[in-house]
Amino acid sequence: MKNKKISQSLAFEDHFQLSKDDLHKILNIALSKGGDFSEIFLDYKIYNAINMEEDIIKETAESISLGLGVRVLSGEKTGYGFTNDFSFENIKKAALTAASISSSNTLKNATKPSIARVEHNFYPVLEPANKEPQEKKIPLVKRVYTAAQKLDPKIKKVKVILQDQIQYITVVNSEGLMISDVRPMIKLLCLAISEKDNKRESGFSGGGGRVGLEYFTEELTPQEIGTDAAKEALNLLEAAEAPAGEIPVVLAPGHSGVLVHEAVGHLLEADFNRKKTSVFWDKMGKRVSNPQVNIYDDPTLLHFRGSYNIDDEGTIPQKTLLIKKGVVKGLLQDRLSAKLMNMPLTGHGRRHDYTCIPIPRMANTYIDKGEYDPEEIIKSVKKGFYAEKYRGGQVEDSGKFTFSVSSGFLIEDGRLTAPVKQATLIGSNIDILKKIEMVGSDLKFGMQTGTCGKEGQEVPVTDGCPSLKIAKMTVGGQK
Amino acid sequence: MKKKEKSHMLRELAEYLVTFGKINGADEVEMIIVDGHEFGVDVRFGEIENLLEAGSRYLSLRVIKDKKTAFATSSDLSKETLQYLLKNAIKRAALANPDEFSGLPPLSLKKINISSLRLYDPEIPELSSEKKTALALETEKIALDDRRITNSHGASFETNETKFILANSNGFLQEYDLTLCSLSLGLQAGETDNRVEDSWFSSKRYFKELESTEEIAKKAVERTVRLLRPKKTKTQKVPVIFEPMMTSWLLGFLFVCVSGVSIYQKASFLADKLGQRIGNEKVTIFDDGLIPGKLGTRPFDSEGVSCQKTPVVEKGILKNYLCNTYAARKLKIKSTGNAVGTGVGPNNFYLKPGNRRPKEIISSMDKGLILIRTIGHGLNPVTGDLSRGAFGLWVEKGEIAYPVSEITISGNLGEILNQIEMVGNDLDFHTPLAGPTIKIQELTVAGQ
Numbered sequence: 001m002k003n004k005k006i007s008q009s010l011a012f013e014d015h016f017q018l019s020k021d022d023l024h025k026i027l028n029i030a031l032s033k034g035g036d037f038s039e040i041f042l043d044y045k046i047y048n049a050i051n052m053e054e055d056i057i058k059e060t061a062e063s064i065s066l067g068l069g070v071r072v073l074s075g076e077k078t079g080y081g082f083t084n085d086f087s088f089e090n091i092k093k094a095a096l097t098a099a100s101i102s103s104s105n106t107l108k109n110a111t112k113p114s115i116a117r118v119e120h121n122f123y124p125v126l127e128p129a130n131k132e133p134q135e136k137k138i139p140l141v142k143r144v145y146t147a148a149q150k151l152d153p154k155i156k157k158v159k160v161i162l163q164d165q166i167q168y169i170t171v172v173n174s175e176g177l178m179i180s181d182v183r184p185m186i187k188l189l190c191l192a193i194s195e196k197d198n199k200r201e202s203g204f205s206g207g208g209g210r211v212g213l214e215y216f217t218e219e220l221t222p223q224e225i226g227t228d229a230a231k232e233a234l235n236l237l238e239a240a241e242a243p244a245g246e247i248p249v250v251l252a253p254g255h256s257g258v259l260v261h262e263a264v265g266h267l268l269e270a271d272f273n274r275k276k277t278s279v280f281w282d283k284m285g286k287r288v289s290n291p292q293v294n295i296y297d298d299p300t301l302l303h304f305r306g307s308y309n310i311d312d313e314g315t316i317p318q319k320t321l322l323i324k325k326g327v328v329k330g331l332l333q334d335r336l337s338a339k340l341m342n343m344p345l346t347g348h349g350r351r352h353d354y355t356c357i358p359i360p361r362m363a364n365t366y367i368d369k370g371e372y373d374p375e376e377i378i379k380s381v382k383k384g385f386y387a388e389k390y391r392g393g394q395v396e397d398s399g400k401f402t403f404s405v406s407s408g409f410l411i412e413d414g415r416l417t418a419p420v421k422q423a424t425l426i427g428s429n430i431d432i433l434k435k436i437e438m439v440g441s442d443l444k445f446g447m448q449t450g451t452c453g454k455e456g457q458e459v460p461v462t463d464g465c466p467s468l469k470i471a472k473m474t475v476g477g478q479k
Numbered sequence: 480m481k482k483k484e485k486s487h488m489l490r491e492l493a494e495y496l497v498t499f500g501k502i503n504g505a506d507e508v509e510m511i512i513v514d515g516h517e518f519g520v521d522v523r524f525g526e527i528e529n530l531l532e533a534g535s536r537y538l539s540l541r542v543i544k545d546k547k548t549a550f551a552t553s554s555d556l557s558k559e560t561l562q563y564l565l566k567n568a569i570k571r572a573a574l575a576n577p578d579e580f581s582g583l584p585p586l587s588l589k590k591i592n593i594s595s596l597r598l599y600d601p602e603i604p605e606l607s608s609e610k611k612t613a614l615a616l617e618t619e620k621i622a623l624d625d626r627r628i629t630n631s632h633g634a635s636f637e638t639n640e641t642k643f644i645l646a647n648s649n650g651f652l653q654e655y656d657l658t659l660c661s662l663s664l665g666l667q668a669g670e671t672d673n674r675v676e677d678s679w680f681s682s683k684r685y686f687k688e689l690e691s692t693e694e695i696a697k698k699a700v701e702r703t704v705r706l707l708r709p710k711k712t713k714t715q716k717v718p719v720i721f722e723p724m725m726t727s728w729l730l731g732f733l734f735v736c737v738s739g740v741s742i743y744q745k746a747s748f749l750a751d752k753l754g755q756r757i758g759n760e761k762v763t764i765f766d767d768g769l770i771p772g773k774l775g776t777r778p779f780d781s782e783g784v785s786c787q788k789t790p791v792v793e794k795g796i797l798k799n800y801l802c803n804t805y806a807a808r809k810l811k812i813k814s815t816g817n818a819v820g821t822g823v824g825p826n827n828f829y830l831k832p833g834n835r836r837p838k839e840i841i842s843s844m845d846k847g848l849i850l851i852r853t854i855g856h857g858l859n860p861v862t863g864d865l866s867r868g869a870f871g872l873w874v875e876k877g878e879i880a881y882p883v884s885e886i887t888i889s890g891n892l893g894e895i896l897n898q899i900e901m902v903g904n905d906l907d908f909h910t911p912l913a914g915p916t917i918k919i920q921e922l923t924v925a926g927q
Contacts, residue, residue, distance in 0.1 A: 059575055059821075065553075080533075084536065085556070156745055159744070244889070245926075279672060426885050
């Protein structure tokens with residue numbers, strides 16, 4: 001191995017100083033105990049952040065993450081080692097750690113890697129944000145801040161964070177694949193706190209995705225982000241306690257995508273079905289929902305936060321149909337589960353970074369649009385709850401899920417009336433899917449700021465849905 | 480490289496970079512190097528599923544110039560990269576606004592005997608991977624022998640060894656070593672469409688203190704099967720008992736609300752409440768970084784401020800906010816040694832136990848809920864409002880009657896602190912946020 005020389009201007013591979021021969025050698029070391037498959041994941045990330053609060057640019061941060069992981073598959077078993085010290089000794093040690101998962105006498109040889117070109121780019125940008133000078137980003141932050149602060153004197157506190165990131169990955173495996181991706185990302189967030197009569201509330205908004213800074217002039221302006229967060233904080237000051245009990249619920253388009261993510265998406269990740277821990281494991285081809293319901297996960301949506309040109313195993317991703325007309329049709333697959341279940345790859349093997357084993361994950365998950373006019377959906381409810389904005393959700397394999405509504409409205413006689421705050425919606429997925437009564441024609445996506453956690457690994461995701469009517473759902477408010 | 484040599488090399492690197500930063504124009508420089516080794520094995524149905532072992536390290540730095548701050552981190556510890564990052568941070572600091580509250584803490588003169596804190600168990604690096612795998616296998620097997628268990632999420636054994644080195648331009652240069660071992664198990668019971676699940680784990684600095692495979696397996700089984708055949712319940716206000724893990728969860732929420740950062744940001748309902756009554760007489764809460772061998776124990780925080788025992792609430796009166804140096808300066812108080820990364824975090828943050836046995840607390844309840852798990856988000860520190868999906872056990876006439884699911888609990892932390900009726904004697908520091916069983920007078924439980 002050559003002496004390592006670092007310069008920020010050098011290309012990604014130079015950071016590792018590994019030739020194709022070196023990589024081939026490592027893949028073979030990884031197979032030296034008889035594994036079926038070996039793989040090297042090279043990961044280099046540069047991250048920048050700017051924080052503004054209390055009227056000042058408080059601090060900036062820069063972060064470099066550089067490392068590689070070696071994985072070996074042997075039947076259902078996975079061995080993994082990683083390092084961020086690239087002496088050959090250390091990489092060899094990682095490869096041998098991974099190799100030790102197998103103890104077979106039949107040895108396989110790794111095919112010499114050859115570079116595969118990716119023909120598409122789901123995130124063309126003028127210039128990745130990390131290459132743009134900080135001086136160009138700071139005014140964006142200030143504009144968000146001012147927009148929120150100036151909206152109303154009741155806004156007492158504003159916090160704005162701009163984060164950008166670029167990730168270079170290369171996947172090399174024993175089947176001869178060598179493939180790379182360069183993934184830009186921006187997230188601009190605003191938190192606003194309002195105060196009135198000793199009562200405080202908070203509002204939150206943001207945007208971004210795999211975009212360049214031009215996004216904030218063309219798609220979503222800093223003013224909109226700031227105003228949105230401040231408006232939510234102000235509205236909540238006037239909001240009543242949410243109702244409690246089992247009532248009809250209408251889910252607003254866009255942000256309510258967290259429902260499809262929690263109640264459906266996770267449980268159609270292949271690993272949970274292979275292990276039969278998901279309630280869906282025996283439901284393939286079976287009806288679980290209203291025929292109006294079609295659900296997809298599509299990692300190829302242009303500029304979306306959850307999109308990627310290749311997944312973290314080097315697979316070209318595909319728009320994947322999960323539920324068609326209410327019937328379970330597909331799973332989100334990674335290499336290991338696809339092989340063990342004898343099903344095709346979908347390109348959903350993702351990882352947090354080089355320290356993690358890839359697992360099946362969602363990308364951009366959504367319920368497709370239906371036929372009902374959103375007005376008509378609200379009109380159909382005599383007394384119910386309209387859930388508009390969320391703080392997140394969670395599900396367990398048994399299908400029990402919750403999601404946290406930060407703001408919504410009461411529905412009375414087919415109209416949205418009093419604004420209400422903080423409530424939790426709870427249900428079990430099989431039950432809730434059956435209770436979807438109407439699917440709106442107004443498909444929207446939630447904020448391009450979401451992150452999904454599974455087994456300690458965080459990956460960027462987006463979700464979406466049209467207006468949805470749920471016949472009955474348990475709403476946990478205080479009244 | 481030998482351990483001692485490596486430690487020496489990393490220490491020298493940290494010192495070198497502090498000097499390099501000063502030479503290149505920074506007023507103040509802080510370097511943290513974390514060097515870790517981790518091992519993890521996941522087993523499921525008697526077979527190894529994943530085996531992971533790796534060493535990794537990272538450096539994080541802070542520079543202050545003209546009262547302007549910049550941060551950087553890197554997992555690439557080559558001198559060239561670090562010099563570049565450091566110079567760039569000094570350049571970048573100019574883009575921030577001056578902040579009179581910024582800056583490193585003064586050099587602490589307090590000496591804490593690190594070895595008396597019992598943070599490092601020499602037995603842990605010596606454990607063979609066969610032994611660790613065998614413990615995970617044994618734990619799962621004991622559970623699977625119980626016929627009520629229908630599926631397994633598997634058992635895992637993990638160990639970590641971590642070295643933490645901190646150097647700054649005020650002359651601080653110290654390090655400490657931590658070990659950690661954890662054994663966990665997740666289970667399911669019941670048939671596919673009526674399945675329930677739960678888990679148990681034990682996590683300790685010393686291998687000898689880890690709960691036995693038998694204890695972990697039995698608890699995981701017990702916790703899982705007690706959820707079988709749940710009923711729904713009507714929406715009502717009832718007394719609620721929090722199991723210790725739930726008290727911990729509540730304390731996690733309270734911690735955010737007493738963190739100096741939330742206070743100066745006015746993002747907490749407890750802002751401006753110092754010295755005031757925020758709970759009843761039964762509420763006494765400490766943050767203590769110096770209890771030997773506990774998970775939240777450390778000699779000094781991430782800025783080099785010595786850890787201490789800080790009374791947070793005493794008999795219901797709010798005594799202290801928990802701060803890093805920055806938040807403390809904003810609030811014109813002293814740092815409590817709670818710096819974690821660039822923010823504020825708990826050391827051992829616990830509710831002082833009372834003298835009631837958990838059984839006694841349950842038998843005192845005529846009708847109500849034992850809260851055993853919550854899922855979801857739904858905590859709002861700005862208001863203290865909480866609302867969560869919940870699993871529980873319904874109690875009638877002092878006896879557990881049946882499990883309930885698909886309920887939510889909601890209330891307000893401020894009100895809960897005033898409604899703690901009984902405090903149990905079962906504090907065990909299972910996690911750094913720790914509390915015993917408690918009974919709350921009344922919460923809204925929403926169901927049908």
